[in-house]
Amino acid sequence: MKTRTVQDVSALPTFGYGPAASIWWGTAAFMMLEGTGFVLVAATYLYLAVVNPHWPPTGEPPGLLWSTLLTIALLASAWPNQLAKRSGERADLPATRLNLVVMSAIGFLILALRAMEFTTLNVRWDTNAYGSIVWVILGLHTTHIITDLGDTVVLAVLMFTAHGRGKRFSDVSDNAFYWYFVILTWLPLYLLLYFVPRL
Amino acid sequence: MFWFFGHPEVYIIFLPATGMVSSIVVAFSRRPMFGYLGLVLSLISVAFLSFGLWVHHMFVTGLPQLGASFFTASSMLIAIPNGLQIFCWLATIWMGRPILRVPMLFVLGFFFIFVIGGLTGVMVASVPLDTQVHDTYFVVAHLHYVLIGGAVFPLLGAVYFWFPKVTGRLMSERLGKWHFWMALIGFNAAFFPMHILGLRGMPRRIYTYLPGVGWDDLNLFVTVGALLLFLSFAGFLWNMLASLRSGEVARDDPWDAGTLEWAVSSPPPVYNFARVPVVTGREPLWTERESLPVVAGLSVNAREILVTTVTEATPSLREASPDPSIWPFTAAIAVTIAFIASIFTPWAVVWGGALIGATLIGWFWPKALHEDEQ
The missing domain is CATH 1.20.210.10 (Cytochrome c oxidase-like, subunit I domain)
Known part of the structure; x- marks a missing residue:
């Protein structure tokens, strides 16, 4: 069939930010999937809490020190995260490099706090159903920290190579978007794991 | 069940x-x-x-x-x-x-x-x-x-x-x-x-x-x-x-049907359409009988796809699309190794995860400068 040109797209940009980029939709869909995962494990936790006469069955709730430090660190990381997002959106290469290095360091610090948190749960994963679900919830959230930290480190390295331009600034913004998900999902989980056993 | x-x-x-x-x-x-x-x-x-x-x-x-x-x-x-x-x-x-x-x-x-x-x-x-x-x-x-x-x-x-x-x-x-x-x-x-x-x-x-x-x-x-x-x-x-x-040799549209597959030759070329068609209705070939309206301006020497807005489908970006790569295959192999090994030892989840992560980084690492072009 013969064709006739009705539109010329050669002037269109090759990358966009937020909902204009297809990666943003992938990230949003991933959040929905993983958010459903968090809802499922939280529902399992609450179900077990309802059917057990004593909660926690071991009598000793998990320790508050490291988990609270981690929560504060996560909340505080929202600020450098927002700086990283903005520098990506401005396509400001020096600022993006700096912010990504800072966010990588913060990620490792938070991972270290999480490692300490695992030592004060006061229950092993194979002790009872309570222990299993606590480890599953904390493990699931840790997987998200590791995923975003891996992404941040790779992007930070990338920004110091010849690829640190164009579409990669959009990736920086999406990576920061995902870190907000890591922060926001932690808050209800923190209340669930540390304060439901103290009710 | x-x-x-x-x-x-x-x-x-x-x-x-x-x-x-x-x-x-x-x-x-x-x-x-x-x-x-x-x-x-x-x-x-x-x-x-x-x-x-x-x-x-x-x-x-x-x-x-x-x-x-x-x-x-x-x-x-x-x-x-x-x-x-x-x-x-x-x-x-x-x-x-x-x-x-x-x-x-x-x-x-x-x-x-x-x-x-x-x-x-x-x-x-x-x-x-x-x-x-x-x-x-x-x-x-x-x-x-x-x-x-x-x-x-x-x-x-x-x-x-x-x-x-x-x-x-x-x-x-x-x-x-x-x-x-x-x-x-x-x-x-x-x-x-x-x-x-x-x-x-x-x-x-x-x-x-x-x-x-x-x-x-x-x-x-x-x-x-x-x-x-x-x-x-x-x-x-x-x-x-x-x-x-x-059999009788088929025209592009032997049934005078209205959907896009009938606009290309029979059998279709491997690239389907040389230029992206612009669609205004559910039976575009019935609304455009003489010629097919198309979009021009995508690169002809690098892979590009057209990204549009979600509801109105207005073209918004020309996004670079990756070239053929062996990395997705290596990622599939890594997933297979990790899953099979995890039957025998739970530690396979840890080192298998690292292995999969490495192949994914290889997959997503930009291969050519045109992929992250301005």
Whole structure:
């Protein structure tokens, strides 16, 4: 069939930010999937809490020190995260490099706090159903920290190579978007794991 | 548990057929689909409802009365969206100018057979009737009317419909008509008497029975019908092979259909479209008879895709698309290794995760500078 040109797209940009980029939709869909995962494990936790006469069955709730430090660190990381997002959106290469290095360091610090948190749960994963679900919830959230930290480190390295331009600034913004998900999902989980056993 | 999978599976077989029927009905009625929105919504509701009626396979296992009532209601309920689809297709044909080529004949055969299967479906949705005909040939008749009618006939129509697009040659219309009539008569001769056999008490899953119980004549008739059905398929295979070698050469759009696949040559080039077509309606080739409106401006020396806005589909970006790469394959291998090893040691989840992460980083690492271009 013969064709006739009705539109010329050669002037269109090759990358966009937020909902204009297809990666943003992938990230949003991933959040929905993983958010459903968090809802499922939280529902399992609450179900077990309802059917057990004593909660926690071991009598000793998990320790508050490291988990609270981690929560504060996560909340505080929202600020450098927002700086990283903005520098990506401005396509400001020096600022993006700096912010990504800072966010990588913060990620490792938070991972270290999480490692300490695992030592004060006061229950092993194979002790009872309570222990299993606590480890599953904390493990699931840790997987998200590791995923975003891996992404941040790779992007930070990338920004110091010849690829640190164009579409990669959009990736920086999406990576920061995902870190907000890591922060926001932690808050209800923190209340669930540390304060439901103290009710 | 089997039926929790098994019943939706029936609809998973049926749903692609509804898409084929919709394509063929529109192409041969020479008009757009009647009630398109209702048709799409009923498709979605069939997909949704299909997960909530599997218990009707287990009515004789001794269910609580509430369970029996609920699953009777949901089984009958699914007849409503299915019926709505049938009425949309019939209204499209009614208000169009139908052309009775072979693909359309198979669609008409689908209506005839599938509606009968649907009606017996509503019958067996009711617990007393289901208890009566459970494990008899009535159920065998019902399921073949639904599946052969609902999936095989549309599929055969689809083979005749898209054969010229895939191979560049049309299938023989004369042999196709023979195939259709032999299949329609053979199928009904083979399966309709099974309703009566079932009502006369013939159980399923038997290979023989005592003479003189009143099933002999009908079973002989069924055998003759099955033979006719078999012969029709032998003719179909012969038609496919012969047409592949020496069938009439197909134009780009041998049926004057309206959808985009008919704008490219038969068979299509590997790249499908040299330029991205601009679509203004559901049958773009009917609105643009002379020439196809296209978009220009995508790179011709690098892979690019056009990204559009979500609802209005206004072009917004020319995004670079990656070149062929071995990395996805290595990632698949890493996942396989991690999963298999995790059967033997839980630590495989940890080191396997690192391995998968490494292959993913290799996959997503930009390969060429044009991929992250301004």
